[in-house]
Each structure stands twice: as structure tokens, then as C-alpha cells.
Amino acid sequence: MIYAILVTLCCAALIVAPSVALWRVRRQARGRNVIRPQAVDFPDLLGVAYxxxxPERVADTVITAMHADHRVTVRDGKLGVVEPTARDAVERALLKRCGADWSKSLRTVRREIQGDPAVDAIRHSLVKLDALLPPGFARRWRRVAGAQTACLIIGAVAGVVLLFSAGHRVMGLVPPVLALAGVVVRVACGPHKSLDPHTDFGRDLSRSVTVDDSWSRTSAAKHPGGAAGVVAVHGRLRAPDKKLRAQLSEAARIPTSRRRTASTGRRAGRFSSTSSSSSWTSTTIATSSYSCGGTVLDTGGDSGSSDSGHSGHSGHSGGHSCSSGHSCSSSSCSSSSCGSSCS
Structure with a gap:
């Protein structure tokens, strides 16, 4: 009898403990316990874009904002700087990648901005807001779910053994009943199959932004964020400027050679798809070193870090300002570190 009691207690602990852990992970994935996300302030413009x-939409939003202010030009796949004025950390990152001649490939600038620390700081602010899941959360969720499933099987098998043992049938009923409850927890709290990095609160907040009377507008003149606001909410395909829209779309296209390489890699098992039409992922993009040259005039945002998670905050953390007159020399800089030829 003592042996049966000990086995039953062990089986119960084996089933209950991982089920509770899975429930706690699922609770964290829900985000804030807010019934009405409308009562929470929206993130700022770049926070909404992210x-x-x-990060891809953040890059498109920043380029659109600077283009609308006539601070940059976008022509023939090139981004040229007309007025080197930065209003936040992400804009400073863009200017630093334009080289000494203030011109660079739009495709390259757009790709490099996505991996900049200033853009990563926007993600961290949304994680603090409980709108996005922390990095690596999905893997931990799957591990906890897998461990709980294994424990359910072990506990249920042990209970069945006790159930068919003479004199231990009452004790043997406990593990299977707990295992059934654990199955319910597994179904209700299992990880999402999609790659969506949003919490439940983040998805509700996203829907609130897209249906808001002001933010959902597609006219640059009526949107509170102007042309950049339209791109932040609706994407580059709704950019008010048709020429800019075509340039951004062309820059977003994957070159044929790169697409062929990626396809070969997937067949070899080295790569896997990280995005779908209904969700996005913030995969870290390798970037080159900052390119420098010229003088950046900073008119907005703090040079240090600041929280960009709520509206009303100016600037974004993670940006680095370029000191006036700091330029590259041929003896201390190469084209690989500056992003363009140095003079």
C-alpha cells in the first residue's frame, strides 16, 4: 500500500508540475491583462510600424518620413541625402549609412536599418509594453509543452499499471484523471503554430490601431503621421507617393540570385521559412559597420537612450549620434567599414 501511495504521489507531481509551468508560460504569452486595449496609449509612429x-516597415516608414520632408531623395534605386538632419535615432542610423557622398543604394540602406540597434530598441520597448514576446520565448514555450506531454504519458502509464494491480485500483485512478486534466491544459495552453511574435494583448492593440478613426486613414493629409503614418499602418504598398512606392517595392524584392541561393539552402535543410503573409518575424539581420562622413544635424530625440514604447516620447533608444566634422580618411577607413568609398 505504501508503495502504491508513493507511486501515485510521484505520478501526480509528474503531471501537475509541468502542467502548471505550461499554464504560466501561456499566461505570459497573453501579455497585459487589459480587456480594452483602447484604454492604453498607442506606441509612437515607429512603434506602431514595428x-x-x-523592422522592415520601420525602415520604410523612416525613409518615407525623410522623403516627405525633402530631406532625402529616392531615385533610380539610390537614396540621396539633401538635408542631413536627423530627428530620432533611426534617422541618425540612416544618415550614417549614406557614406561621405551622402548617397547609397536604397536596397542596402533599407536592409541595414532593419538590423540597427535603434530599431532593436523599438522592439525592446514593445516587449516591455507586453505587446511582443521576448526573444527566444517561442522556443521555451515549445520545450515546456514537450516536457509536459512526456510527463503526461509517463504518469498515465504508471496509473494504468496501478489500475490493473490487485488492491491498488483506487490509487490507480488518480494518475489517469490528472493526465486527462493535463491534456486539457496542453490543448488550451499549447504554443502557437504560427510565427506570430505578438502576445494576445499585442494582437488586440494592433487591431485597435488599424480600426482607429485617425490612424486607419490612408490620406497623408488627414493622417496624424502624414505619409509616414500611412506607411506605418498600411505598409509601403499604400505609400501616397507613387514613385516612392515603386522604389520601395523594388528595393524590397529579393534578387533572383539570392532567391535561388535561398531555395537551394532550404532544399539542403540549412534554411527555413521565417515569415508568412499573415505574420512577421524580427529575424536579426547582419549589418555592416557604421559608415561615416559629412555632418549630421540632430534636431530631435536625445543622444542617449529613451523609451519609445508610448506615444509622447521623442526619439528612440539605441541610436548613436555622429559628431560634427567626423569623416573617414583613406588610412583609417576602408570601403567595407564605411559603406562607401572614402575620400
Whole structure:
């Protein structure tokens, strides 16, 4: 009898402990316990762009904002700087990648901005807001779910053994009953199959932004964020400027050679798809070193870090300002570190 009691207690602990752990992980994935996300302030413009489209949309939003202010030009696949004025950390990052001649490939600038620390700081602010899951959370969720499933099987098998043992049938009923409860927890709290990095609160907040009377507008003149606000909410395909829209779309296209390489890699098992039409992922993009040259005039945001998670905050953390007159020399800089030829 003592042996049966000990086995039953062990089986119960084996089933209950991982089920509770899975429930706690699922609770964290829900985000804030807010019934009405409308009562929470929306993130600022770049925060909204990251929330709805990830780092790629942040890059498109910043380029659109600077283009609308006539601070940059976008022509023939090139981004040229007309007025080197930065208003936040992400804009400073863009200017630093334009080289000494203030011109660079739009495709390259757009790709490099996505991996900049200033953009990563926007993600951290949304994680603090409980709108996005922390990095690596999905893997931990799957591990906890897998461990709970294994424990359910072990506990249920042990209970069945006791159930068919003479004199221990009452004790043997406990593990199977707990295992059934654990199955319910597994179904209700299992990890999402999609690659969506949003918490439940983040998805509700995203829907609130897209249906808001002001933020959902597609006219640059009526949107509170102007042309950049339209791109932040609706994406580059709704950019008010048709020429800019075509340039951004062309820059976003994967070159044929790169697409062929990626396809070969997937067949070899080295790569896997990290995005779908309904969700985005914030995969870290390798970037080259900052390119320098010229003088950047900073008119907005703090040079240090600041929280960009709520509206009303100016600037974004993680940016680095370029000191006036700091330029590259041929003896201390190469084209690989500056992003363009140095003079």
C-alpha cells in the first residue's frame, strides 16, 4: 500500500508540475491583462510600424518620413541625402549609412536599418509594453509543452499499471484523471503554430490601431503621421507617393540570385521559412559597420537612450549620434567599414 501511495504521489507531481509551468508560460504569452486595449496609449509612429510590420516597415516608414520632408531623395534605386538632419535615432542610423557622398543604394540602406540597434530598441520597448514576446520565448514555450506531454504519458502509464494491480485500483485512478486534466491544459495552453511574435494583448492593440478613426486613414493629409503614418499602418504598398512606392517595392524584392541561393539552402535543410503573409518575424539581420562622413544635424530625440514604447516620447533608444566634422580618411577607413568609398 505504501508503495502504491508513493507511486501515485510521484505520478501526480509528474503531471501537475509541468502542467502548471505550461499554464504560466501561456499566461505570459497573453501579455497585459487589459480587456480594452483602447484604454492604453498607442506606441509612437515607429512603434506602431514595428508592431504592425516589424523592422522592415520601420525602415520604410523612416525613409518615407525623410522623403516627405525633402530631406532625402529616392531615385533610380539610390537614396540621396539633401538635408542631413536627423530627428530620432533611426534617422541618425540612416544618415550614417549614406557614406561621405551622402548617397547609397536604397536596397542596402533599407536592409541595414532593419538590423540597427535603434530599431532593436523599438522592439525592446514593445516587449516591455507586453505587446511582443521576448526573444527566444517561442522556443521555451515549445520545450515546456514537450516536457509536459512526456510527463503526461509517463504518469498515465504508471496509473494504468496501478489500475490493473490487485488492491491498488483506487490509487490507480488518480494518475489517469490528472493526465486527462493535463491534456486539457496542453490543448488550451499549447504554443502557437504560427510565427506570430505578438502576445494576445499585442494582437488586440494592433487591431485597435488599424480600426482607429485617425490612424486607419490612408490620406497623408488627414493622417496624424502624414505619409509616414500611412506607411506605418498600411505598409509601403499604400505609400501616397507613387514613385516612392515603386522604389520601395523594388528595393524590397529579393534578387533572383539570392532567391535561388535561398531555395537551394532550404532544399539542403540549412534554411527555413521565417515569415508568412499573415505574420512577421524580427529575424536579426547582419549589418555592416557604421559608415561615416559629412555632418549630421540632430534636431530631435536625445543622444542617449529613451523609451519609445508610448506615444509622447521623442526619439528612440539605441541610436548613436555622429559628431560634427567626423569623416573617414583613406588610412583609417576602408570601403567595407564605411559603406562607401572614402575620400
Amino acid at each position: 508592431l504592425l510590420g516589424g
